[in-house]
Amino acid sequence: MTAAASPIPTAPAAVAPVLEGRDLTKYFSVKTSRGILARRVKLHAVEGVSVSLTPGAVTAVVGESGSGKTTVARLLAKIITPDSGEVLLDGEPVPRGRPRAFARQVQMVFQDPFASLNPVHRVRYHLARPIRIHHISQDVDAAVDDVLRRVSLDPPSQYVDKFPHELSGGQRQRVAIARALAVQARVLLADEPISMLDVSIRLGVLNLLADLRDRERLAILYVTHDIASARYLADTIVVMYAGQVVERAPSVRLTDEPAHPYTQLLLSAAPDPDRSEPPSLAGSGAPPSLLDPPSGCRFHPRCPHVMEICRQQEPPSVDVSPRHTAACWLHVEPAQRRVSAVSAASGAEPGTPTAPGSSPTSPSQED
Amino acid sequence: MSPVAGRPAGSPSAADVVLEIRGLSVDYGLGVDAVHAVVECDLTLRRGQVMGLAGESGSGKSTLSMAALRLLRHPALITKGEVLFHSKPSNRSDGGRTLDLLRASDGQLRAVRWNEISVVLQSALNALNPVITIGAQFDDLLKVHRRDLSAAERRSRAVELLELVGMTGDRLRSFPHELSGGMRQRAMIGMALALDPQLMILDEPTTALDVVTQREILEELMELRDRLGFAALFITHDLSLLVELADEIAVMYAGRLIERAPANSIFRAPRLPYTYGLLHCFPPMHGERRPMEGIPGSPPDLRDLPPGCAFHPRCPWAMERCRREVPVLTAIAGTGREVACWLHSGGATVPQELDLPDPPPPQAGSPEPPTGRHRRAER
Secondary structure (H helix, E strand, C coil), X not given: CHHHHCCCCCCCCCCCCCEEEEEEEEEEEEECCCHHHCCEEEEEEEEEEEEEECCCEEEEEECCCCCCHHHHHHHHCCCCCCCEEEEEECCEECCCXXXXXXXXXXXXXXXXXXXXXXXXXXXXXHHHHHHXXXXXXXXXXXXXXXXXXXXXXXXXXXXXXXXXXXCCHHHHHHHHHHHHHHCCCCEEEEECCCCCCCHHHHXXXXXXXXXXXHHHCCEEEEEEXXXXXXXXXXXXXXXXXXXXXXXXXXXXXXXXXXXXXXXXXXXXXXXXXXXXXXXXXXXXXXXXXXXXXXXXXXXXXXXXCCCHHHHHCCCCEEEEECCEEEECHHHCCHHHHHHHHHHHHHCCCCCCCCCCCCCCCCCCCCC | CCCCCCCCCCCCCHHHEEEEEEEEEEEECCHHHCEEEEEEEEEEEECCCEEEEECCCCCCHHHHXXXXXXXXXXXXXXXXXXXXXXXXXXXXCCCCEEEECCCCCHHHHHHHECCCEEXXXXXXXXXXXXXXXXXXXXXXXXXXXXXXXXXXXXXXXXXXXXXXXXXXXXXXXXXXXXXXXXXXXXXXXXXXXXXXXXXXXXXXXXXXXXXXXXXXXXXXXXXXXXXXXXXXXXXXXXXXXXXXXXXXXXXXECCEEEEEEEHHHHHHCCCXXXXXXXXXXXXXXXXXXXXXXXXCCCCCCHHHCCCCCXXXXXXXCCCHHHHHCCCCCEEECCCCEEEXXXXXXXXXXXXXXXXXXXXXXXXXXXXXXXXXXHHXXXX
């Protein structure tokens, strides 16, 4: 595998995960319209997603808007409660709610550092408060200086007394990361941490995350729509489509040999000055409505390789190669498609509305 | 500068130029507090050309293009320069006319805006009127600018335009909020094309969209450009996207144009430290993963620019001269490219990284101008 030769270290696979989400499912209840005809319907935001984060590794979740990638991060942080599935910390299920010890160890970094820092408080306040609340250190000032150094805001004296508006976007995002480090977090859930930053300083923040992974053995979830940055930073990439995981692989492997048609589309559409041939947009279109997702594989209305079985049965997650799985019928041996279809059907899929053999639902209206 | 200095192949002639921006300067505010958002910018667009304007936020790329159309409001103030628009409508055989947009009367401007130069803005949701349908907005536009059309003709023209941008005519009945982000942007592009403009200014038209939608719209846009032959000024911060799309790329930093060259040359052989750094801010999609550095520091505050070259505090090759004197955009002899950098003038030693050989120009002597699509196919 090419990733092993990369100077960017790849975590060994055998390390036990710190934070794990198993079979996470989240529905949001939304109103269809206004007035007396209004109904509440289920929006299938995330269905059956499992993610595990190991120390010293970055896992990237890549997807378009509405694919459920942010919901996964929020479920893992226990900011929202899953409808089914569970979150485990060090292999133990986390009790209901958001216990303080869990909150301390699992920290989020948000997209917009202009909004996630309080404009009326100085940097010192943002960092000292969590240190006091969680009784991290007696010497608060020294602890504040220490975390600022760890995010390369050095010398700390130059930054502690600044207000957020006096910092650049990159520096602000560093303060947000420092705030997570201040409470000795072991897991960092970073939701699009660089998309609001200027192009020339994005890499600095990515390199900081890589550095924290290697030096402090943090487990990092990197949520992004930018597959090139995921390839650069992450050890594993998880691709989401319409609330489900469609493919998962070591990052170089995934971008070099994508197995799922949706991943192939995503890669083909991404900006790439080195492109050797015009982009093939097989399967372009818009994602389906999550109020009434398509039966079978959710990508089937757009898929260039769609088969009959794709319309009826949700594809199983298939091992394409070691540590590389894709949820796609194309990777199931033709002879076994029928067999696995039966086993999948007997596995009681709660979200499958149509019985096998019924007419496939028509593709949703797209532009 | 010569208006056609950058023409890499084919036959350059002044008649090819559609827009010439000369020495344009824009301030926000007055007197000593004025922020110089755009300083002495020169830019020339040829007919049918896609010019990419790249830069980070605050580099002045939007201000420059909006000032060229005089679409800026107080406290923005155009302090200097001229913007020559060489109009040559396709339905007239005479030589066309030239208008300085900065000195044009309101009536003259009204005749040019949208008719001959149209604009697509980043946020289609804000640019479209939320309380009337897409159809009504097309109708309004055609009613004002094409008075001879009947209601039925206006409708059929609107349907035709929607189909041109990959939508169906029944979308005319939709309100903007009923459309997806991609469709809204398509409707905006349809409106911008409604009056057969000679030049389209696209200000980050796809930045807010998902990558697949962005690609679809860009492909359509380039196809329309090939078919309808308008020139485009494409503004974005995403240099890697521009390399694929544009014929030529101009890079802005802190209000100044600092490098201009054919897209392929910028990508393969940047001459400017900033462009070099910017190109190394986009992790590649292929090959081995290598640690990349980006550019140290952050973009300067326009209210407090460093002396000399605004980039010198972040530049690894900064010299004494860079701290004192502002470099001006000068042509590199024999290459059709321009840079504003002391490394490339005055006998300084050019670092190896900034002295890569120019890639061969796309097929000299070919009758067609080299477009992004053709170039992509060639590589």
